[in-house]
Amino acid sequence: MRPAIVALLAILHREALRFLGQRGRFIAALVRPLVWLFVFAAGFRAALGLSIIPPYQTYIPYETYIVPGLCGMILLFNGMQSSLSLVYDREMGSMRLLLTSPLPRWWLLASKLVAGAAISVLQAYAFLAIAALYGIRAPASGYLTVLPALFLSGLMLGALGLMLSSFIRQLENFAGVMNFVIFPMFFLSSALYPLWKMAEASPLLRDICAANPFTHAVELIRFALYGQFEPMALLWVLLALAIFGTVALWGYDPARGTLTRKG
Amino acid sequence: MNMRDGLSVSGVSYSYGSRRALADVSFHVPPGRFCALLGPNGAGKSTLFSLLTRLFTTREGRIEVAGHDLSKSPRAALARIGVVFQQPTLDLDLTVRRNLLYFAALHGISGREAHSRSEEALDRLGMAERADEPARALNGGHRRRMEIARALIHRPSVLLLDEPTVGLDAATRVAITDHVHRLAAEDGLTVLWATHLTDEVRPADQLVILHRGQVLHDGEAGEGVTELFLKLTGAEA
Numbered sequence: 001m002r003p004a005i006v007a008l009l010a011i012l013h014r015e016a017l018r019f020l021g022q023r024g025r026f027i028a029a030l031v032r033p034l035v036w037l038f039v040f041a042a043g044f045r046a047a048l049g050l051s052i053i054p055p056y057q058t059y060i061p062y063e064t065y066i067v068p069g070l071c072g073m074i075l076l077f078n079g080m081q082s083s084l085s086l087v088y089d090r091e092m093g094s095m096r097l098l099l100t101s102p103l104p105r106w107w108l109l110a111s112k113l114v115a116g117a118a119i120s121v122l123q124a125y126a127f128l129a130i131a132a133l134y135g136i137r138a139p140a141s142g143y144l145t146v147l148p149a150l151f152l153s154g155l156m157l158g159a160l161g162l163m164l165s166s167f168i169r170q171l172e173n174f175a176g177v178m179n180f181v182i183f184p185m186f187f188l189s190s191a192l193y194p195l196w197k198m199a200e201a202s203p204l205l206r207d208i209c210a211a212n213p214f215t216h217a218v219e220l221i222r223f224a225l226y227g228q229f230e231p232m233a234l235l236w237v238l239l240a241l242a243i244f245g246t247v248a249l250w251g252y253d254p255a256r257g258t259l260t261r262k263g
Numbered sequence: 264m265n266m267r268d269g270l271s272v273s274g275v276s277y278s279y280g281s282r283r284a285l286a287d288v289s290f291h292v293p294p295g296r297f298c299a300l301l302g303p304n305g306a307g308k309s310t311l312f313s314l315l316t317r318l319f320t321t322r323e324g325r326i327e328v329a330g331h332d333l334s335k336s337p338r339a340a341l342a343r344i345g346v347v348f349q350q351p352t353l354d355l356d357l358t359v360r361r362n363l364l365y366f367a368a369l370h371g372i373s374g375r376e377a378h379s380r381s382e383e384a385l386d387r388l389g390m391a392e393r394a395d396e397p398a399r400a401l402n403g404g405h406r407r408r409m410e411i412a413r414a415l416i417h418r419p420s421v422l423l424l425d426e427p428t429v430g431l432d433a434a435t436r437v438a439i440t441d442h443v444h445r446l447a448a449e450d451g452l453t454v455l456w457a458t459h460l461t462d463e464v465r466p467a468d469q470l471v472i473l474h475r476g477q478v479l480h481d482g483e484a485g486e487g488v489t490e491l492f493l494k495l496t497g498a499e500a
Contacts, residue, residue, distance in 0.1 A: 022356070
C-alpha cells in the first residue's frame with residue numbers, strides 16, 4: 001500500500017477510536033440539534049407556515065423542514081471543533097508530530113479533514129436515526145443518497161474551520177470566531193426557514209443567505225435526503241470547498257502562534 | 264566516515280518578526296555521536312528543533328540530514344529523522360500499541376511490518392505486557408521511553424530530542440540519558456539532545472553551547488561542563 005494511503009487510513013482510524021472513546025463528545029454533539037428539533041421546532045410549528053417547495057411534494061410539518069438544517073448544524077459545529085482541535089494540537093505538540101511525517105503537508109491536513117468529515121457524517125446519521133424514531137422519516141433510499149451530500153458538506157465546513165484556524169494566532173481568538181462565524185452562518189441560511197420566507201422580511205437578507213455556502217450545503221442535504229439532486233447547491237459546495245481548502249492548506253503554518261514565545 | 268552523513272547545520276538564522284532567534288548557527292554531528300545542545304531557556308534550542316523538523320523553514324542557511332538537504336529533499340530528510348519533542352505528543356486516549364502503530368503508519372509502515380516493529384519496540388522497553396493499556400496509564404518516565412521508542416520505529420539515522428527529561432525525577436532522567444547514549448554508541452544513531460541541564464552531558468559527548476541564538480562552543484565536552492557553560496553564558500545559567 002502506498003505510504004500516503006497508509007497514513008490516511010491511520011488518521012481515520014485514530015479519529016474513529018478517539019470518537020468512540022469520547023462518548024461525552026458524541027452525546028453533546030447530538031443534544032444541540034435534538035433540542036432544536038424537540039423544543040424549538042415544536043414551539044414554532046404553529047407560528048411558521050410553510051408552502052410546498054421542492055424537494056417536498058406536499059405540506060410538511062416544520063420539524064421535517066428543519067431536519068436537513070440540523071444535520072448541517074452538526075456538520076458546522078463539528079467542522080469548527082475539528083479545526084479547534086487542530087489549533088490545540090498545533091499548540092500542544094501532537095500536530096507537530098504529524099507534520100514531521102515524510103508526507104506532503106497538504107496531504108496530512110487533507111487527511112485530517114477527511115477524518116473529521118467522516119466523524120461528522122456518523123453524528124449526522126445518529127441524529128437522523130433519532131429523528132426517524134421520533135417520526136420524521138425520509139424515503140429509505142434517501143438515507144443512502146444523503147451520504148455524499150453529508151460528506152461533501154462536512155469537508156467544506158471542516159475546510160472553512162481549518163482556513164479560519166490557519167489565520168488565528170491563539171485559541172482565545174478562535175473562540176470568538178466561533179460566535180462570529182457559526183451563528184451568523186446558521187441563522188443566515190435556509191436551515192430554519194426557506195429563502196422565500198426570508199425574502200418577505202428582507203430581500204437583502206435573502207441575498208446574503210443565498211450567498212452563504214452553508215445554505216447550499218443544507219439544500220444539498222435536503223434534496224439528497226429525498227433522493228433528488230440539486231446541481232446548483234453541489235456547485236456552490238464544491239466551489240466553497242475548493243476555495244476554503246486551498247486557502248487553508250496554503251495558510252497553515254505551525255510557526256503561527258509561536259511569535260510571542262521565547263524560542 | 265562520510266561527513267555528509269549525520270546532521271549538518273550550516274549558517275542557519277531565524278527571526279520572529281524583528282527578533283533574531285538564531286544567528287548563523289553552524290555545527291556538524293557525525294554518525295554514532297551523542298551531541299548535547301546546551302543552552303539556557305530562550306537560547307533558541309526549540310526554534311532550532313522546529314527548523315530541523317521542518318515545522319519552520321528559513322532561507323538563511325542549510326540543514327542536511329544523512330546527506331539530504333532538508334529544503335531540497337524534505338521527504339527524504341524527514342524519513343531519516345526521529346524526533347521527541349519537549350511537549351508530550353503521545354495520544355493518551357489510545358493504547359500503547361496503537362500509539363506505535365499510528366506513528367509507524369505516518370511513515371508509511373503498515374500491516375505485519377508495523378506490528379513486528381511495535382512488538383520489537385515494546386520488548387526492548389520491557390513493556391510488552393502493557394501494550395493494550397491506554398498511554399494515559401503510564402508514568403512520566405515510561406511515556407518518555409515510549410516516545411523515544413516511537414521515534415525509532417521507522418529506523419531513522421538521526422534522533423532529535425528537545426529537553427526530553429523535563430518534569431522527570433532524577434533516577435528516570437539518568438535512566439533515559441543512559442538509554443539514549445547507548446543508542447548512539449551501539450546502534451550508530453546520530454543524536455542531538457537539547458538540554459539546559461549540564462549534568463546530562465558526559466565528557467565524551469560533543470557539546471554545542473547555544474546562547475542568545477549563537478553557537479558559543481562546539482567541541483568535545485570534556486570535564487568541567489558546568490564551569491564552561493557558566494563562563495560562556497554568564498549569570499543567565
